[in-house]
Amino acid sequence: MTDRPAGRPPGEAAAPSAEPGGERIDAVVVGAGFAGLYALHRLRTDGFSVRLFEASDAIGGVWNHNRYPGARCDIESMDYSYGFSEEIQQEWNWSERYASQPEILRYLTFVADRLGLWDGITFGTRVAGADFDEDTARWTVRTEGGATVHARYLIMATGVLSTARTPDFPGRERFGGEAYHTGRWPRSEIDFTGKRVGVIGTGSSGVQLIPIVARQAAELTVFQRTPNFTMPAQNAPLAPDFVREWKATYAERRALARRSGFGHSQPTNPARVMAVPDRERTAEFERRWESGGLYMLRAFSDILKDEEGNELCAEFVRGKIAEIVRDPKTAEALTPRGFPFGTKRLCSGTGYYETYNRGNVRLVDVRRTPITEITETGLRTGEQEHPLDVLIYATGFDAMTGSFLGVDIRGSGGRPLREKWASGPLTYLGLTTAGFPNLFLLTAPGSPSVLSNMVISAEQHVNWVADCLDHLRRHGLRSIEARAQAELHWVAHVNEKADETLYPRADSWYVGANVPGKPRVFMPYVGGVGVYAQKCDEVAATGYEGFELR
Structure with missing residues (x-):
């Protein structure tokens, strides 16, 4: 452990700030939250060249931005943590049943230190857009600073609760006092005494x-x-006794x-x-x-x-x-x-x-x-x-789709993802979308996502993607793309499972009801984390049924 501020890189030398313009690599990962950090680690371990772009100057994703007083996870901390490393889960000690935002950020900093991730992250760099080149089967990823990176694979780990939404009340810009959004809270402490x-x-x-x-x-x-x-x-x-017992049974608990x-x-x-x-x-x-x-x-x-x-x-x-x-x-x-x-x-x-x-x-x-x-x-x-x-x-987010559509992603034929999803998100397995080869969306609509322990879901998605990229590499394949028919069948299955429950009866952000004009579509998969993972594994085991591999 170090005494530097949680979530920050350990120094200029260890966290490159230079834009890698024109760089050719295997994969670009966007976002340094739980999913992005694990994607960086897993793909590098598997021998892929990877660059992670993070718009902020710190890791943590939602736990970097949601710093409001009282911010705390609602999944128990012993569960809401990585399970891929036995060493990490044994070495780290949580202090509370439900971890606070500062403690989660300290945990992620500990993980980044332990795995040596800092040199793979380019901080302060927002990805503006990405275009797929059908001739080279590569993505050209553009940053707001004007740099470009050419990558075989684009992995969006931007989070599904990261695009803060402030209602457009008349006169909002005129307010002369202090104004804050819980999803974009300042790092300095705010004193409300007497106010x-x-x-x-x-x-x-x-x-x-x-x-x-x-x-x-x-x-x-x-x-x-x-x-x-x-x-x-x-x-x-x-x-301490509770923690010791939990750690001794982590294998069984993670499997459950x-x-x-x-x-x-x-x-x-x-x-x-x-x-x-x-x-x-x-x-x-x-x-x-x-x-x-x-x-x-x-x-x-x-x-x-x-x-x-x-x-x-x-x-x-x-x-x-x-x-x-x-x-x-x-x-x-x-x-x-x-x-x-x-x-x-x-x-x-x-x-x-x-x-x-x-x-x-x-x-x-x-x-x-x-x-x-x-x-x-x-x-x-x-x-x-x-x-x-x-x-x-405290008005929440443009949930599930906002962060993906905030980047100008254009697939085959230059078609924007925003155009394709104009009537609601369409995915196959909640991981890919037809017409966008070599694009992977982590914890996206069509996956358990926000109706699950997001760390477990992020790990499962990253592992599936990493295994898929290894399959492509071993078989000399350049691209993988969801077939439109498979996508439609998956969307129908997601809707069918939702209709078996009471979820669609509520005007919730699960259906986009908090954003005026957003298509009403129930977005998460409610069939269960275990059932979902089994379906993903079955697709991979059949040689990626529902995908076109080239």
């Missing part, structure tokens, strides 16, 4: 941020459009996670929600509430499929909100209705509902009284103006 703070949004970042700001601010006004189901995180320091539905080792109750007596069902809900985090999603095997049983779970959580929040009107405003439990991203926080019992916290329902404009001194709704010194946008 009037407004937070727009009560999704995951808002739920984590709000209790901390409330303890500092003179006044906190929360502007909520849609209340979300929020579970108590039940976070705590990790006991890779076979599971969501990519981690949380226990799932195999019983069906309506097949047990009322008392037993309530007791299971209570156990899951006390376990905290996302455990409620595994309370019963069909909780995301059985409408009646799902509603019983939702009513249980609504009862908890009514017990915690003392003011009945505020409690009702915080109570989610109109969508099944768990079909919007389930939130996990500490003291979230309790925060609304504080005298300095107000809740404004902007569905009832919408925000009409941002003023120089605050925010105006349909009822009144709210004077503010600080305005925080």
